[in-house]
Amino acid sequence: SIMPASLSAISNGARHGILFKGGVHLENLSHLRAIAFDKTGTLTKGKPEVTDVLVKDHLSVEDVLLTTASIESHSNHPLAVAIVKYTKESLDRPLIQPESIEDIAGFGVKAHYHHDIWKIGKADFVGRSEAEAFLNGAAKKLANEGKTVVYIQKNDEVVGVIALKDVVREETKKAIDILKKRGIYTIMLTGDSESTAQAIATESHVDAYVAECLPERKVEELKKLKEKFSQVAMVGDGVNDAPALATANVGIAMGDGSGVALETADIVLMKNDLPRIAEAIKLSDRMNRIIK
Ligand code: ADP
Numbered sequence: 001s002i003m004p005a006s007l008s009a010i011s012n013g014a015r016h017g018i019l020f021k022g023g024v025h026l027e028n029l030s031h032l033r034a035i036a037f038d039k040t041g042t043l044t045k046g047k048p049e050v051t052d053v054l055v056k057d058h059l060s061v062e063d064v065l066l067t068t069a070s071i072e073s074h075s076n077h078p079l080a081v082a083i084v085k086y087t088k089e090s091l092d093r094p095l096i097q098p099e100s101i102e103d104i105a106g107f108g109v110k111a112h113y114h115h116d117i118w119k120i121g122k123a124d125f126v127g128r129s130e131a132e133a134f135l136n137g138a139a140k141k142l143a144n145e146g147k148t149v150v151y152i153q154k155n156d157e158v159v160g161v162i163a164l165k166d167v168v169r170e171e172t173k174k175a176i177d178i179l180k181k182r183g184i185y186t187i188m189l190t191g192d193s194e195s196t197a198q199a200i201a202t203e204s205h206v207d208a209y210v211a212e213c214l215p216e217r218k219v220e221e222l223k224k225l226k227e228k229f230s231q232v233a234m235v236g237d238g239v240n241d242a243p244a245l246a247t248a249n250v251g252i253a254m255g256d257g258s259g260v261a262l263e264t265a266d267i268v269l270m271k272n273d274l275p276r277i278a279e280a281i282k283l284s285d286r287m288n289r290i291i292k
């Protein structure tokens, strides 16, 4: 009968740090043909650190950093948290309250600050051509190193950039290689820029990537993958990933992910351990053999 096999497989999974919210998800893993991964917090550790701060010559690095951190302290985006932490550690100056603040998901933060309007976020948020022209394309070089570049705009001028590096998890490459060996197509979906995405995708060994992905775009990509591969999983950790997790045949959340991701997912990796996906698939193979 079906119950004992799937129940024992589920409890076997739990012993290995994989939580299944029902036998059907465990059964479906066997049939997966493609898996989509979020970047930040999934393939990478999700704890970016500031590596470079560049500002235009006529401004002081300290002033720009202080204003940026003061504004970012109102956002809970991992990049914002890292910028605030770095500023507090490197400057001995208190943050200043902006007059108003607007957090725009997937883009950045906008604030009124001392009669100026500041925008802090990705290239499209501050104007792509201005961003690319900043210090003769300095940002491009940073992005090619896999760093995420945050642009700082004061009124209509891009006055600085902050680069942050988030490290790829040690076990990511191995986990992806095992899945690929099984013939599963692997793809990374990220809101980050083209150059950064390319660098992290190469380091992670995924077959493909889509950069500049807003949350609704992640859902679109999942739908396309389902048409092409029929059985598709999504692995993610963020609030932004929840719609894509729900769209996939199997949604897999990282255990340290946000509450919404954990609630939406069908399977939770309790130790954030990506190689357990391959283990879970093996468990599924075994269980399906027993049922048949
Ligand atoms: P990801 O999918 O890489 O986790 P998000 O969808 O959260 O990224 O955001 C996409 C991009 O928007 C980020 O890579 C960053 O460039 C920019 N961004 C979003 N929020 C902020 C913020 N608070 N500060 C700076 N940049 C931000």
Ligand code: MG
Residues within 6 Å of the ligand: 038, 039, 040, 041, 042, 236, 237, 238
């Ligand atoms: Mg993420």
